[in-house]
Amino acid sequence: MITMEKHVQHDFLPKKVESWGSRVGLVLAMAGNAVGFGNFLRFPVQAVQNGGGAFIIPYLVCLVILGFPLLLIEWSAGRYGGQFGHHSTPFILRRMDNRAIWMYIGVFGIFSNVAIASYYCYMESWTMSYVYHSLAGTFHGMTQNRVAEFFNDYLDLNISTTGIPFEALLFFILCLALNTWILSRGLSGGVEKASKIGVPLLIVFGIFLAVKGISMKAGQQGAVNDGITGLNFLWTPHFDSLTNPKVWLAAAGQIFFTLSVGMGSIQCYASYLKKNEDIATNAFSAGFMNEFVEVILGGSIIIPIAIGYFGVDKVVELTGLGGLGLGFRTMPFLFENWGPVMAALAGVAFFGLLFFAGITSSLAMGTPVVSFLRDEFGWKRKSAALGFGILIFILGMPTVLFFKQGVFDEYDYWSGTVSLFVFAMFESILFAWFFGLDKGWEEITRGSDIRVPVFFKYVLKYVTPVLLIVVFVASLIRPANDNWSLLSLKGWPLHNESIIAQLRHQGIGPNKDYFSKYYYAEFDGTITDILKKDGGTYLRLESGVKSLDYRVGGKQHLLVKKGDQVTAGTPLVEGRIINRVFFIDMARILLLSVFIGIAVLVFFAWRRNKVKYNQSI
Amino acid sequence: MNTSALIMMLTVWLLVFGFTAYFFIRVLVGDHREKKNGLKENTNNY
Numbered sequence: 001m002i003t004m005e006k007h008v009q010h011d012f013l014p015k016k017v018e019s020w021g022s023r024v025g026l027v028l029a030m031a032g033n034a035v036g037f038g039n040f041l042r043f044p045v046q047a048v049q050n051g052g053g054a055f056i057i058p059y060l061v062c063l064v065i066l067g068f069p070l071l072l073i074e075w076s077a078g079r080y081g082g083q084f085g086h087h088s089t090p091f092i093l094r095r096m097d098n099r100a101i102w103m104y105i106g107v108f109g110i111f112s113n114v115a116i117a118s119y120y121c122y123m124e125s126w127t128m129s130y131v132y133h134s135l136a137g138t139f140h141g142m143t144q145n146r147v148a149e150f151f152n153d154y155l156d157l158n159i160s161t162t163g164i165p166f167e168a169l170l171f172f173i174l175c176l177a178l179n180t181w182i183l184s185r186g187l188s189g190g191v192e193k194a195s196k197i198g199v200p201l202l203i204v205f206g207i208f209l210a211v212k213g214i215s216m217k218a219g220q221q222g223a224v225n226d227g228i229t230g231l232n233f234l235w236t237p238h239f240d241s242l243t244n245p246k247v248w249l250a251a252a253g254q255i256f257f258t259l260s261v262g263m264g265s266i267q268c269y270a271s272y273l274k275k276n277e278d279i280a281t282n283a284f285s286a287g288f289m290n291e292f293v294e295v296i297l298g299g300s301i302i303i304p305i306a307i308g309y310f311g312v313d314k315v316v317e318l319t320g321l322g323g324l325g326l327g328f329r330t331m332p333f334l335f336e337n338w339g340p341v342m343a344a345l346a347g348v349a350f351f352g353l354l355f356f357a358g359i360t361s362s363l364a365m366g367t368p369v370v371s372f373l374r375d376e377f378g379w380k381r382k383s384a385a386l387g388f389g390i391l392i393f394i395l396g397m398p399t400v401l402f403f404k405q406g407v408f409d410e411y412d413y414w415s416g417t418v419s420l421f422v423f424a425m426f427e428s429i430l431f432a433w434f435f436g437l438d439k440g441w442e443e444i445t446r447g448s449d450i451r452v453p454v455f456f457k458y459v460l461k462y463v464t465p466v467l468l469i470v471v472f473v474a475s476l477i478r479p480a481n482d483n484w485s486l487l488s489l490k491g492w493p494l495h496n497e498s499i500i501a502q503l504r505h506q507g508i509g510p511n512k513d514y515f516s517k518y519y520y521a522e523f524d525g526t527i528t529d530i531l532k533k534d535g536g537t538y539l540r541l542e543s544g545v546k547s548l549d550y551r552v553g554g555k556q557h558l559l560v561k562k563g564d565q566v567t568a569g570t571p572l573v574e575g576r577i578i579n580r581v582f583f584i585d586m587a588r589i590l591l592l593s594v595f596i597g598i599a600v601l602v603f604f605a606w607r608r609n610k611v612k613y614n615q616s617i
Numbered sequence: 618m619n620t621s622a623l624i625m626m627l628t629v630w631l632l633v634f635g636f637t638a639y640f641f642i643r644v645l646v647g648d649h650r651e652k653k654n655g656l657k658e659n660t661n662n663y
Contacts, residue, residue, distance in 0.1 A: 296630055
């Protein structure tokens, strides 16, 4: 059996190896990688929907048995691979076990970054735009519906919200250019500097908003509840929820996404560490910094402020639409209650903190791609950064152009959810069972300032891999309504978001053909509006908080009128219709092609550098 | 704010804030030491 010599610096390593400027810079970059939109928008919604204060119990348990072990695995695997001059997961994993399969599993660590960055940079550009609109006073005097509509209009390239043509596209390009520029400045000169500015600023903005939110008083500035009411609602424990598997799966999912594990970006950052540099203390520090931002700041902003103005029932209803809806469709309206100056300040703070949270994460997604091109194909940093920018622009365009057709959600589901779980599951198995836990533990503890509890050794070997397999299997076969008692040998109805149901297009509704003559109502509701905007006709179907806008094309004509009550399946529009399912499948084919394309590049890189690699094995 | 919510919130905040501060101070101290003396020579602490 071929074994790898430990900690050997090899001849083919680049002469001038990049490294982090300081430990603090590295920790802030790692924390910036972990802190993202989810800390402020996803966590509070998950907590509200899964038992309030009791949600934090499975959440903290999962942090210990899933989050920290994965952080330790990824940090140590990265530092190990870095000793051989590798900074991307295909080659880091192959160094850990010289079987070709691991190299192809490592492709997930580049694929996820590329695919997630494609839609994540788009979201990041929304926050840039909303900072501008908050400063410009765009939301001043708008009703809540108008603010919500503004977001829909912003995402529709056919509509110009403020006279800026193709505004969403313009901000997307601006955002990508900024990412590319920072990446081209290098690790310590670009990423580290950006993190040293971005992370402290987002914490300051977060503290400002949390203090403002918590100190709200009922009856002042239009608030109907105290800010404390929101905290009370969020933190009241419903212990009965602890017996519900859905809550545990939600907690595991939240921990997983919040720490940005399973992406390949942590391994990449850690691969620039020196052989004896501490990883355990740094990993725990970055992990806890993320928890501080999520649990303390993230839990104290949108829920207290929203409950202060809308009350508990309405906010519970709004959380059904997810955190994005609450953040972009609602918050600018609520800030307006604080007067024009404070509204502008709060808007800049809220969307500014989201922007910094976003950009420090997207830089972490860019670094493995840039490193891959540099290590394996000898590209210069500036060319590699530009290559990343162009690639993300090309892959991101479908999410910009076809956002409402579900392309954005498809990217998020397959690359931002499924791919991460698959990769993390395999890397934990590789680390514990193929690389070997003794060797792995030596990697984790070498150079550490703290004594890592031995308890983690057993968790790494047995608990984390098993838990990841369980979570993955559960997401494959998740039952309808998350009712796990439905499971039986005779089969059970699947949840629409389970992987199998997604593959089958379950729940796609009546518009299930790629092309059709009619567009049908997707749910029961009322045609609340038929309006003409920027040369187009828009039909709006609403039911409670559910809302659907359909742009009636030139060769289509309406079959309903304003005020009509319709049931799901009622034809609304006649003409040449291209349904959402077409765009969904095209997005899937595109993502699959990207994965295969990266795998081919990895294969050629391996062949190209095989002689050099074999010399070091 | 009801008592159980308050206890739950303060306990979690204290835990999270305490660990965040503790580990970050360790990082700062380590950073300072490494800048002054370079990396430790040891390959294993225990």
